Amino acid sequence: MKAVFFKGSPPAGRDPLSNRAAAAVSAVLKSRGWETKAFPLAAMDIKACRGCFSCWTRTPGCCVIRDDDQEAILRAWSGAERIILLTPITFGGYAPELKKALDRIIPVLLPFFIRIQGETHHPQRYPLPRRLLAVGTLKQEDAGNEGAFRQLVGRNALNMGDVEATTLVFSGDASLAEMERRLSQEPFFGAEAS
Amino acid sequence: MNSRKVLLLVASPRGAASTSKSLGEHLLAVLEERGMALKTLQLYPALGDERKMSELLGAVDLCDLLVLAFPLYVDQLPAPLIDLLRLVAERRNGQARTGQALAAIVNCGFPETAHCRPAADIVRLFSAQAGFRFLGCLATGMGGAIGNRPLGKAGAIVRHQRRALDRAAAFLCESREIPADVLALMGRAMMPRWFYNFVADRGWKKAAKKYGTANRLFDRHYDGRQET
Ligand SMILES: Cc1cc2nc3c(=O)[nH]c(=O)nc-3n(C[C@H](O)[C@H](O)[C@H](O)COP(=O)(O)O)c2cc1C
Numbered sequence: 001m002k003a004v005f006f007k008g009s010p011p012a013g014r015d016p017l018s019n020r021a022a023a024a025v026s027a028v029l030k031s032r033g034w035e036t037k038a039f040p041l042a043a044m045d046i047k048a049c050r051g052c053f054s055c056w057t058r059t060p061g062c063c064v065i066r067d068d069d070q071e072a073i074l075r076a077w078s079g080a081e082r083i084i085l086l087t088p089i090t091f092g093g094y095a096p097e098l099k100k101a102l103d104r105i106i107p108v109l110l111p112f113f114i115r116i117q118g119e120t121h122h123p124q125r126y127p128l129p130r131r132l133l134a135v136g137t138l139k140q141e142d143a144g145n146e147g148a149f150r151q152l153v154g155r156n157a158l159n160m161g162d163v164e165a166t167t168l169v170f171s172g173d174a175s176l177a178e179m180e181r182r183l184s185q186e187p188f189f190g191a192e193a194s
Numbered sequence: 195m196n197s198r199k200v201l202l203l204v205a206s207p208r209g210a211a212s213t214s215k216s217l218g219e220h221l222l223a224v225l226e227e228r229g230m231a232l233k234t235l236q237l238y239p240a241l242g243d244e245r246k247m248s249e250l251l252g253a254v255d256l257c258d259l260l261v262l263a264f265p266l267y268v269d270q271l272p273a274p275l276i277d278l279l280r281l282v283a284e285r286r287n288g289q290a291r292t293g294q295a296l297a298a299i300v301n302c303g304f305p306e307t308a309h310c311r312p313a314a315d316i317v318r319l320f321s322a323q324a325g326f327r328f329l330g331c332l333a334t335g336m337g338g339a340i341g342n343r344p345l346g347k348a349g350a351i352v353r354h355q356r357r358a359l360d361r362a363a364a365f366l367c368e369s370r371e372i373p374a375d376v377l378a379l380m381g382r383a384m385m386p387r388w389f390y391n392f393v394a395d396r397g398w399k400k401a402a403k404k405y406g407t408a409n410r411l412f413d414r415h416y417d418g419r420q421e422t
Contacts, residue, residue, distance in 0.1 A: 002418065048241060048274050051207040051265065057401040061413045078420020090321040093312065095268045096277035102268045110412065111398040113304075113391045120304045120391060125414060148315040155269040155312055 001190075003029055004073070004080040005038040008087035008098025018088045018137045021170050024179035025084055025135060032189045036181025037076035044069040049103040052189075056111035061125055063107050070104045070108075077108050078126040082133070082188065083160070089136040089169070114123045116162045123161070130163045132156065133188045138171040146171075198367070200230045201257035203250070205264040205275040205415040211342035217299045217334070218263030220345040220356065224274070224363035225259075233257070241274055254282055259295050259366060260326065262317060265337065266302035270313050283324040290325025295369050297329040301337030305390045307381035308333065330372030332362055332380040338394055339384050354382040 005025060009018035029036045045068045054064040063070060077083070087098040095103070109122040134153040138145055150167050157165035166188050170179055183189070202222050206212035222232050233253055239245035254260060264275055271279070280349055298317040302309045310333035321328035334355055340348050358380035362372045384390070402408045 015420060048207060048238070049267065051212075051267075053401075056398060057413070058405045058407065060402070060407055060411045063413045075416040075418050077418065078414070078416035079420070090276060090280060091283075091316045091323065093276065093316040096273045099268070099270070099273035103273045105268070112373065112395055119306050119308070120387070125412070126416070126418075146353050148312065148319060151315065152269055152312040155309065159269060168197070 001033060001082070002076070002080045003036045003082035003084060004076040005029065005036050005084045006073075006086060006098055006101055007038055007040045008041055008042075008095050008099060008101075009040075009096065010088065015088050015137070017139065017170065017174070018086070020174070020176050021023040021135050021137050021179055022086055024176055024183055025086060025133075027180055028183045028189050029084075031184070032191075034189070037072070037080070039073055039076075041101050044101075045127065046070050046073075046100045046104060049106075050064070050098065055107035056109075057120065061107050063104055065104070070101065073101055074105070074107055079128075080130070081128055082131055083163075084133045085156075086135045087137075089142075089145050089149045090158060092145045093152055108129050116158055119158065121159055121161075127161065130160065131188055132160060132163050132165040132185065134165065134167045135183075136167070136169045138169060140189065141171045176178065198230050198258040198369075199256060200225050200232055200261060200366075201253050202232070202234040202261045202263060203237060203254075204234065205262060205272060205278075207238050207272070208265075208342070209236050209238060212265065212338040213301045213340045213342070214263040214265055214299065216340055216343060216345050216348070217301060217332075217355065217359065218261060221261065221299065221332075221359045221363055221366075224360050225367055228367045230259070230367055234257050237274055237278060249367055250278075251282065251285065251316065255291065258293065259297065259329075259369070261299065261366075263299040264313075266300055266310055266313055269309065270316055276316075276344060279324070286324050292325075293369075294326050295329050295366075296321045296326035297366055297372065298331040299359075299378045300333045300338070302333075302335050303338050303394075304419040305335045305383065306386040307333050307335040307383075310381075327369070329366060329370070330362070330377055332358060332372065332377060334384075336384045336390050338397075339390060351384040353383070354379050358382075394399060 314331035
């Protein structure tokens with residue numbers, strides 16, 4: 001079973017808390033036997049979305065920007081049953097390192113409209129029983145930022161086809177062991193390999 | 195005469211052809227009538243251009259009112275705008291000019307304005323962190339119905355949005371918060387939802403026909419399940 005891991009930490013060393021959270025997620029994915037494609041986004045060349053919608057009309061399913069690293073992400077997404085978004089919480093939302101990859105993810109959707117929970121959304125181009133885990137980090141506890149982040153993840157889950165979503169927030173000086181323990185309690189990762 | 199400076203920052207990759215610009219410019223025109231000094235800058239041409247980016251950052255430092263106009267991307271701000279806001283917050287760390295205010299205009303492609311809520315939270319939290327007084331986020335769904343037309347040429351469908359922007363301007367030029375009823379007016383539907391969705395769906399099909407891709411709209415290029 002496949003997982004795709006969007007590592008939205010800033011460049012190494014700039015945010016040890018976020019890097020620790022990334023290490024914890026990787027460890028739990030490995031221990032539960034997930035075949036994971038992990039993308040260290042800060043180090044990847046991902047250009048800004050041009051907002052042209054060619055990926056829905058002119059070149060359906062493909063982005064017209066071909067000279068960067070995004071295609072590997074689209075390929076991995078198409079077959080993944082678990083999506084993990086990791087980010088330092090930035091004004092209650094995602095850091096640009098993560099967001100630049102998500103802005104270019106819309107080729108995995110179809111242009112048409114469907115109704116989900118009374119709202120308009122797009123159908124999936126690659127329908128699979130997916131689940132979403134969002135891991136946010138905050139240097140200090142902050143209810144306002146955490147609340148906004150949780151709301152946002154909920155909306156993203158609806159836009160991904162009303163997938164089941166789990167949101168975890170680590171703050172302060174949470175240790176690697178503490179994070180791994182917390183993560184491994186999540187049904188998201190499935191049962192422990194025996 | 196109100197000599198306060200307003201900076202409209204358009205953060206859509208569609209630039210001059212964007213709905214963000216149409217909405218932002220309508221607001222600006224009213225602020226100009228009220229005597230504010232205007233400047234409009236586009237974010238995307240400044241990406242990777244040191245000179246333009248430093249001009250932009252300088253203009254953010256100098257303005258009295260910053261208006262961010264942007265499209266909703268994946269339920270929030272487009273990545274380059276988040277990047278810019280993070281840079282602005284880092285640069286100002288603890289030493290922001292006092293008295294600066296911020297308002298935002300966001301439009302989204304789905305018919306429901308409610309999709310824009312997280313974006314409004316994000317600009318509010320940014321304002322608090324970077325030392326701007328937050329005056330409100332004017333949000334509207336059905337952005338696709340405006341396209342790149344100036345608001346004045348978009349007809350009766352945008353009457354609520356025009357009125358909301360006109361009314362908002364009166365508060366912004368006095369640096370007062372935009373009241374809830376004006377924000378609600380901005381978010382009023384431009385047309386029945388079924389009609390918007392019908393026209394949008396037809397629009398995708400028409401575009402595909404033009405490109406000769408009408409029977410390829412559901413193509414699956416990648417098969418990530420087979421790959422290791
Ligand atoms: C990458 C991308 C992501 C988008 N995500 C959303 C979304 O989450 N919700 C929504 O309602 N519209 C979404 N849209 C649609 C835009 O918000 C809409 O087309 C808007 O009118 C564009 O405004 P602009 O002309 O100012 O760029 C998205 C568009 C693009 C290109």
